[in-house]
Amino acid sequence: MRDSTNNRYRSRGGRGRRGYLLLEVILALILSGLLLGTILEIIDGSLEMSNLMAEDGRRHMTQEAFLTFLGRNLSQLPGNAELDLTRQDAGTHFLSDLTFQNVPTSFSWSGQSISAEAIQLSTVRRRGGDLDIVLRYYEEPILDDSDSVGNESAEPVAEITLLRDIFWFEWWARDGRTLDYTETWDVRGRLPIQMELRVKFDQNSEEIVHHFWIPPKLNPETVMRSQQRAAPQTRIQPGSGQGTDRRGGTDRRSGTDRRGGTSDRPPGTGGGSGARTGGGGPSGSGR
Numbered sequence: 060m061r062d063s064t065n066n067r068y069r070s071r072g073g074r075g076r077r078g079y080l081l082l083e084v085i086l087a088l089i090l091s092g093l094l095l096g097t098i099l100e101i102i103d104g105s106l107e108m109s110n111l112m113a114e115d116g117r118r119h120m121t122q123e124a125f126l127t128f129l130g131r132n133l134s135q136l137p138g139n140a141e142l143d144l145t146r147q148d149a150g151t152h153f154l155s156d157l158t159f160q161n162v163p164t165s166f167s168w169s170g171q172s173i174s175a176e177a178i179q180l181s182t183v184r185r186r187g188g189d190l191d192i193v194l195r196y197y198e199e200p201i202l203d204d205s206d207s208v209g210n211e212s213a214e215p216v217a218e219i220t221l222l223r224d225i226f227w228f229e230w231w232a233r234d235g236r237t238l239d240y241t242e243t244w245d246v247r248g249r250l251p252i253q254m255e256l257r258v259k260f261d262q263n264s265e266e267i268v269h270h271f272w273i274p275p276k277l278n279p280e281t282v283m284r285s286q287q288r289a290a291p292q293t294r295i296q297p298g299s300g301q302g303t304d305r306r307g308g309t310d311r312r313s314g315t316d317r318r319g320g321t322s323d324r325p326p327g328t329g330g331g332s333g334a335r336t337g338g339g340g341p342s343g344s345g346r
Contacts, residue, residue, distance in 0.1 A: 180192065
C-alpha cells in the first residue's frame, strides 16, 4: 500500500518536473530570439553607419578632387586662351556656362583620341531641383577670337558629369584692371585675374567660397607681332647694278664715295697704277 502511494507521488512529481523544464526551454528560446534580433539590429546599424561614413568620405574626396582639378587648369591657362562666362536666372538657382577656348585639350572617347577646340563647364538643373556639374568637349571653336568665328550652335562631342545633386553653384570673375567682381565675362583677348566659386554641395552643408588665381601670361601672338615689327628690313633693288654696303654706303664700283661725294679719280684711272699724284717729282731720266 505504501509502495503504491509513494509511486503515485513520484509519478506526479516527475510530470511536474517535466512541465517546468519545457517552460524553461520556451523562455530560453524567446530570450535567445530577442537577443539575436538585438544583435542583428546592432550589426545592421553598424553596417549602415559604416556605409554612410564611406559614402561621405567618397563624396568629400570627389569634391576635393573637383576643386583641385579646377585650380590646376585655371592656373595653367595659356596667354592666348579665351574665357567666357554667361549666367541665367532659373528661379531658385543661377545656371552658368564657363567656356574656355585655345586651351590644348585631348582625351580618349570610345577608344578614339579626340582633340577639343573648346571646353565648357556647365550647371544643369535636375528634375528634383538640384544641379549637376557637366564638362562638355567641342571639336570646333564656339567663341569668336582673332583666328576664327565661333559656332555658337555647335553640339558637344562628349559630356562628363563631374558632380551630382549640388544645391548651389555660382561663378564670379574679377577684373584685373578695376578689381571688381562681375557675374559675366565676355572680354576678348584678356583673362580675369581671379575666379571666385561659391558652392553649397548639399542643403545642410555650409557654403564654401573658393578663389582661383589666374597668373598673367603673355599672348604668343602679341609677342610674335612685336618681334616682327622690331626686326630690321633690308631693301633690295633688282637690276640696279649697285650693291648696298652693309655700313650704309655705296659700293666702290659705282664711283660714289661712301661719305656722299664723288671720287677725285678720273675715269679709267685705277687705284693700283703707277701714276704719281704729286706732280713735282723728277722723271726717271733726270738723273
